[in-house]
Amino acid sequence: MNHIVYMSRAVRPLSDQDLQELLDQCRRDNALHNVTGVLFYSHGNIAQLIEGESSIIDPLYERISRDGRHSNVTQLVNKPIPSRSFPDWSMAFHPLESEGFTALGGFLLPNQVPPTPESLTIADALLVDLVRQAVFGADTPTTPSPSLA
């Protein structure tokens, strides 16, 4: 079991519609391949954590990094983990129109993002908190990781 974290920039701002499609596709494909994790999106900033067997997530990362919707894809880590920290796959972002999205499964507003799971090591929790801060900015109130609390 490995996890991969990367950050990137959307080539053009993703609309709520784009995000909806991405979410639908990812939820379907990730469930199929036992991939879990979380994606942060705000104002063109993207960060994603995916966890799963490296035979699955390595080629997935390859595909994602070649996806024309974003560029400057920078991998931060790819390393073995003892167990999953995310029960399923979800996405957190600042929607352009927040009504409607709050009700949808898998969508989270940045301030609703659950605290970084305690099963992560402090180094990994720090990494996730830093990417979240990089995507949403320092001003968005988020729940700090309990392992850092």
Added chain:
Amino acid sequence: MHDHQLQSILRHMPAGIATLLGPELRYGFVNEAMQMLLGGATPTGEPLAEHTGGLAADLLEVMQQVYETGRPYVAKAYPFSAPDPTDGVVAKRYFDLALEPLHDENDEPQGLLLFAVDVTGQEEARQRAHELSLETRRLDARLRVLSETAPQITFSVDTSGQYEYVSPQWYYFTGQPPTADLNAIWPLLIHPDDRLRVLYQADAARAAGVGWSFEYRMRRHDGQYRWMLSRALPELHAPDKPVFWHGAVTEVHDQRELAEALRRGEAELRFLADSIPQLIWTATAEGFIDYYNQHTGDYTGLSAQELGPTGWVALLDPTEQAAAARRWVHCVASGDAYEGLYRMRRHDGQYRWHIIRARQLADSRGLRWFGACTDVDDQHRLREVLQTQYDELARTNRDLDTFVYTASHDLKQPLFNLRGLFEELRRTATFQDSEQEQLLEMVDESLRQLDGTLQELAATVQDQRELAAPTEDLDLRSVLEEVLLGLRTQVHEAQATIDLELSAAPTLVYGRANLRSVLHNLLSNALKFTHPARPAHVQIATSLSETGQPQLTVRDNGLGMELRQDPFTSFQLFERQNPQVAGAGVGLYLVQRILDSRGGHLEVTSTVGQGTTFTVHWFE
């Protein structure tokens, strides 16, 4: 061949045929194709001029002339409005029109034979070709202007590497004459160190039918080698192999020098960072570490890959990791400098104290973090040792004080008893020997001294405990008067005059008991060591030091003393300042300790037989 058969063939010919007879050019035979051209109205025997059917006046003129001169003429690509032979749509069409004079047996002009062949297709093609060649010439001119005004050298080269074209810039740059043999000279102008590589790479690209992009040094007209970027793309004529490569050579010398300088600068900095026996690192604006120096690897035993962008936090003592991580997230968000004292694990598992510091640098290349972890373990341990020793000393000191205090207390009672017994002995015993009387006197004196010393010892320890007493703003005169009141017997005995001159520093922030103790000791000293030949005169004055700190001087006209190390004599406990007079040592020792504890010191000057001056520096 029969006449009507011939007529039928002529009638259905795809070319237009007509005969025009007599000077008036009357319609004779007109086949179908010609009828279509002339618009249908060609009544036999009628003059052409009356049924022109769309023929232009100039053509009629020419026909007339051909008739008269008897010289045939062909009007090339003559336009008619005529129906398309395939779909019947009337449009502009072109015909080659042959005008052939007809003669009778006597060679007299008889009329004209008109023969029209549709050449629309050819004509249109010709016109297109013409337009195309105009456009080509225009583009060609534009390309030439562009390639000759652009700052680059442009070139075309064929499959074998022969230059087909090179723009004039090449000649300006190289300083070669226009007659120079391009193919022979160019390779010679390439820097010897680059030549083989360049020729090989260009050759390989041509063989593979692909473009190229490489840099090399080329000799300029002034003999200097300059870095150039050569890029070329093949001109493809599918499915054939390319026949030409077109490209440009751009001077990139300055950019390259700059990039080289930057690279060198960066390499030097990196080398520097790698040579420093400290943990040095840099991080991105988002707070991810992207460089660890050599020493980090040596210290941690982990590679940069193993440490990763946040792995440093795992090196800290587990109890400190969470707080350190939180602090880092906060600093990245706020831009505050990061600073902390942490234990960091070495490769062998030992934790050593480090000061971790990081600061943000924003420049044209963006924002980055620069950090260092300094090993302060030895200093830290030393400080800990010192602290323990200091604590131990302080405790010993306290114990000693307590001991002295209790000892002096405990000795008081036996001394008291001893005194009582001695008085009793003196009262009851009788001595014959006068020397014995004197002996008794000496015992008595010794007992009194012992008593005095014990009392002073107790007082010292007592005052000692008050050293740390709180300070207050004190009026020197009132405290002095209080002290003098306590010493009035001594003043009286010494017949002393006391002068007070306190206006320079009339008040003092000090512990009250401490101040009283200092004044008491100095004054009683002055009153004790009086000169037998003159009445005592004690002058007390305040002043300000160069730095504006308050000072006090006590000057007497007494016995004076020998000072061992002028003028900063330090007074050892129990050391007698004056052998003739009893019990001076403890007092000065006490004064010194009080001043010491408040950051001041005592200074003394003295002349034997004339007097002593003590200067109290309350604060340094």
